[in-house]
Amino acid sequence: MVSVAAMFGSNDIEKAKSFYDAVLPTIGLKGLFEHGSGGRIYGLPTGVPLISVVRPFDGSPATAGNGTQASLMCDSREQVDAIYAKAIELGGSDEGAPGPRAGGGATVYAAYFRDLDGNKICAISFGAR
Numbered sequence: 688m689v690s691v692a693a694m695f696g697s698n699d700i701e702k703a704k705s706f707y708d709a710v711l712p713t714i715g716l717k718g719l720f721e722h723g724s725g726g727r728i729y730g731l732p733t734g735v736p737l738i739s740v741v742r743p744f745d746g747s748p749a750t751a752g753n754g755t756q757a758s759l760m761c762d763s764r765e766q767v768d769a770i771y772a773k774a775i776e777l778g779g780s781d782e783g784a785p786g787p788r789a790g791g792g793a794t795v796y797a798a799y800f801r802d803l804d805g806n807k808i809c810a811i812s813f814g815a816r
Contacts, residue, residue: 693757694739695806696749700725703740706803713769751805758809764796767810771798
């Protein structure tokens with residue numbers, strides 16, 4: 688099994704945790720444990736960590752990388768729609784509404800949004816109909 692984990696820095700960790708506490712359950716992820724920076728680690732109910740929201744280790748302000756994106760692999764179009772809608776509802780910004788995308792010969796359905804700190808996130812489902 689291959690999995691990917693992503694870490695997002697935040698300048699307002701409590702606000703970021705509230706955002707991710709509400710957004711990530713739409714695709715079956717939950718808060719697993721607190722991070723030493725005051726942040727939180729999220730993942731699968733089985734305990735596999737996938738997303739970390741933390742204060743930057745070097746003490747400098749968190750910034751969103753230009754061209755940097757994390758992708759959340761969703762099981763269905765409905766999950767893509769749900770996480771995108773929740774993110775926008777909670778103040779995230781639109782970077783591409785849910786819809787079909789061309790690529791790789793597979794049926795790809797994706798949406799793009801930015802979290803409250805400007806981190807770009809793609810919610811994507813491959814082979815979803």
